[in-house]
Amino acid sequence: xxxxxxxxxxxxxxxxxxxxxxxxxxxxxxxxxxxxxxxxxxxxxxxxxxxxxxxxxxxxxxxxxxxxxxxxxxxxxxxxxxxxxxx
Amino acid sequence: xxxxxxxxxxxxxxxxxxxxxxxxxxxxxxxxxxxxxxxxxxxxxxxxxxxxxxxxxxxxxxxxxxxxxxxxxxxxxxxxxxxxxxxxxxxxxxxxxxxxxxxxxxxxxxxxxxxxxxxxxxxxxxxxxxxxxxxxxxxxxxxxxxxxxxxxxxxxxxxxxxxxxxxxxxxxxxxxxxxxxxxxxxxxxxxxxxxxxxxxxxxxxxxxxxxxxxxxxxxxxxxxxxxxxxxxxxxxxxxxxxxxxxxxxxxxxxxxxxxxxx
Numbered sequence: 373x374x375x376x377x378x379x380x381x382x383x384x385x386x387x388x389x390x391x392x393x394x395x396x397x398x399x400x401x402x403x404x405x406x407x408x409x410x411x412x413x414x415x416x417x418x419x420x421x422x423x424x425x426x427x428x429x430x431x432x433x434x435x436x437x438x439x440x441x442x443x444x445x446x447x448x449x450x451x452x453x454x455x456x457x458x459x
Numbered sequence: 460x461x462x463x464x465x466x467x468x469x470x471x472x473x474x475x476x477x478x479x480x481x482x483x484x485x486x487x488x489x490x491x492x493x494x495x496x497x498x499x500x501x502x503x504x505x506x507x508x509x510x511x512x513x514x515x516x517x518x519x520x521x522x523x524x525x526x527x528x529x530x531x532x533x534x535x536x537x538x539x540x541x542x543x544x545x546x547x548x549x550x551x552x553x554x555x556x557x558x559x560x561x562x563x564x565x566x567x568x569x570x571x572x573x574x575x576x577x578x579x580x581x582x583x584x585x586x587x588x589x590x591x592x593x594x595x596x597x598x599x600x601x602x603x604x605x606x607x608x609x610x611x612x613x614x615x616x617x618x619x620x621x622x623x624x625x626x627x628x629x630x631x632x633x634x635x636x637x638x639x640x641x642x643x644x645x646x647x648x649x650x651x652x653x654x655x656x657x658x659x660x661x662x663x664x665x666x667x668x669x670x671x672x673x674x675x676x677x678x679x680x681x682x683x684x685x686x687x688x689x690x691x692x693x694x695x696x697x698x699x700x701x702x703x704x705x706x707x708x709x710x711x712x713x714x715x716x717x718x719x720x721x
Binding site: 403 | 612616638643648651
């Protein structure tokens with residue numbers, strides 16, 4: 373019912389237009405930066421190597437992506453830590 | 460001062476050839492002397508959109524290979540006397556012309572015409588490189604669809620690499636009701652993403668299909684929205700400052716009917 377009302381009044385959750393725009397922005401960052409999956413793989417293994425000096429991480433669930441934040445590009449890494457190493 | 464303009468898009472099927480035919484007719488309607496050069500060798504269609512498919516004797520390859528002078532290969536339009544077509548070959552492929560040959564040809568065409576419009580093949584391979592070589596500026600045609608916008612972005616990058624910095628955009632096949640409902644990318648989205656100057660928004664219009672069936676570009680129809688939008692693009696190419704068309708918004712009751720599936 374709420375959905376129906378929102379449709380009538382011209383509002384809805386997230387429009388397909390917004391989804392298209394956001395997906396395009398992200399894919400164009402990759403296209404323009406010319407970052408190949410190979411480069412991302414190298415980056416990923418380098419990050420794992422460095423971080424592993426300090427903590428144990430869950431490599432299977434980690435995510436590394438290029439995302440855009442307003443008008444800049446950000447490298448977003450979500451790396452679950454499973455255990456800290458002793459200093 | 461004559462201008463050489465390449466009409467390009469990257470993705471196929473967004474309306475490059477339709478745009479070329481319409482702008483050619485539109486410029487000729489204003490009394491400009493115009494030649495349209497089809498460089499989509501092997502997949503020639505510009506002749507068909509102009510209704511000139513039965514008049515072709517010689518083609519672009521005959522000219523670039525020196526068999527005939529370009530004047531012999533030009534096909535004059537039946538209705539618009541200052542509009543000419545230089546068709547391409549339907550049997551050769553895109554490697555049959557190289558960039559140097561096209562630059563030389565366009566330099567000759569500049570002496571005779573106000574506007575030289577080059578219809579570029581889809582893709583970013585050799586055919587594209589050849590088509591853009593002689594252009595003073597490029598018109599990129601896209602559609603409000605993610606794949607078409609992505610390919611337009613790629614083409615803009617390729618044009619930049621080829622030192623073609625003067626690029627303008629036409630967004631084709633806009634469906635105002637879908638934009639209104641938030642179901643289609645709008646002009647602001649596309650401008651924001653591609654950041655190049657937009658000189659045309661062409662609504663999706665059934666009259667484009669019917670006029671194409673007849674071989675008469677839609678720009679000559681007074682009662683067509685797409686025709687009006689193309690006439691506006693022609694005006695902007697000629698340096699006029701024309702505001703963009705606004706499309707009628709869907710009313711509360713239309714939204715109500717759509718929501719209720721009526």
